[in-house]
Amino acid sequence: MSTALKKMSIGMGLGLLGGILAIAAVAYSWDGSFQSIVPVGLNLLIATMFFATAGSFAKSAPVAGKSIAIIAAVCVAMTIVSMAYASTFLWLQIILLAIGVVEVLIGACPAVIRYADTNKSA
Secondary structure: OOHHHHHHHHHHHHHHHHHHHHHHHHHHHOOOOHHHHHHHHHHHHHHHHHHHHHHHOOOOOOOOHHHHHHHHHHHHHHHHHHHHHOOOOHHHHHHHHHHHHHHHHHHOOHHHHHHHHHOOOO
């Protein structure tokens, strides 16, 4: 197994973990009131972005190599916006932010970019 393939697998696993944690934050944020729409929406957006990041680390590499880091960076930006709105526990948002930063670092790795560009499915 090549180093790039290991990094792709780690990136996918971290993306799935971040998405699952963000879905748990969605469940926590919902209290049945109209005021919970913003926190639920932000957490759902973060979950979607983490799952999109995980999908971009697939072995068939459905996106260009440079796009992986950009998708992960948007995920980090949404997590920071969520932190500003205090949509869930601060410690959970810090964990999601750390996972997102690692995703950006893995996505920006030249070996991962090269692997994604050579194995792109589309």
